Amino acid sequence: MKLYYPLLHYDATYRGMVFPLLKPFIKGGDFTDAQRIEVYGVSEQDFAFTDRMEAADLVILTMAWNYYVKTKQENLTVSFIEECGRLHKKVLVVNVGDFGVKIPSFKTIIHLRSGGYKSKFKHYEFCVPPFIEDPLKKYFSSDQVFLRPYQKQAVVGFCGQANASRVNAFKEVVKTIGRNLKYYLRLSNEDPQQILSTSYLRASILNFLQKSDGVVCNFILRKKYRAGVTSNKDFHDTTLAFYNNLRDSDYIVCVRGAGNFSVRFYEALAMGRIPVFINTDCALPLDNIIPWKKHVVWVEFEERDRVAEKVKQFHEALSKKDFIDLQRTNRKLWEDTLTLPGFFMSFIPTLK
Structure with a gap:
């Protein structure tokens, strides 16, 4: 499955709010795959990324939804998700922190969060574990x-x-x-x-x-x-x-x-x-x-x-x-x- 994410959304000053799967891959040019495996336990061979949204099977929103709320850029992500919808692409989004923030309802999103109340989960909401060191x-x-x-x-x-x-x-x-x-x-x-x-x-x-x-x-x-x-x-x-x-x-x-x-x-x-x-x-x-x-x-x-x-x-x-x-x-x-x-x-x- 080919994955796409908008690199222009990346904000290094809020690296803690990067979508978890992207952290091992949004690194400096001198970061080797051996280092990626050592630090994150994941290799560039494990996931296939494309730089063209049209070629992707699944889109990932680069930053956590909390980031767009905190930096007052919700309009940016809403327009991005709508664009994905026009191309019939599903978008993985994540909520971070103890409580999470409210996310608008979209037909095309898959929402990951650690907390929340299971009885209130919508059909597109799923639990993601906190990723701890061994x-x-x-x-x-x-x-x-x-x-x-x-x-x-x-x-x-x-x-x-x-x-x-x-x-x-x-x-x-x-x-x-x-x-x-x-x-x-x-x-x-x-x-x-x-x-x-x-x-x-x-x-x-x-x-x-x-x-x-x-x-x-x-x-x-x-x-x-x-x-x-x-x-x-x-x-x-x-x-x-x-x-x-x-x-x-x-x-x-x-x-x-x-x-x-x-x-x-x-x-x-x-x-x-x-x-x-x-x-x-x-x-x-x-x-x-x-x-x-x-x-x-x-x-x-x-x-x-x-x-x-x-x-x-x-x-x-x-x-x-x-x-x-x-x-x-x-x-x-x-x-x-x-x-x-x-x-x-x-x-x-x-x-x-």
């Missing part, structure tokens, strides 16, 4: 999963922000109401969010687990995101503690953050761990081809008080071999379908 290579200099032996009781891990304070919960709710109000008053383009305190939600889930004698809890609780660390974050002690917690646990509690998705979910899979997925009307990538309930402990929001029971049932249904195999399978799932090349090589063919 934690095994980055923090443990390895490409092999640390295999956990099967034990009678499941070890459930969590390292991160959780706050049971009702005062803090009230502050978070007020902040969300204020953000939503700006949207409805047309003072902001950010999509409105469910009214809840996510740090209180996490604390309540962890409390349900801690009160159960059916699982073993391995929790490190923080009152602030990244424990308040703002510099040298990648290799700060708190970050190393986070990945050690993943390594030393069987199951990982994954609950939404500010946006309705969890980066921890993908970090757990990359480490070969089993996410305990609290479904807050989340969208998951490639849910038409990935049987997600075989890879995670699936807990509906309304059943969150039964989270320990759900983990126990899932764990006891596995044999020793099943448990080892699932760790390897989850790591391979991340490698094959949730990395940057893996996702797009899996997703683009489904558009045919």
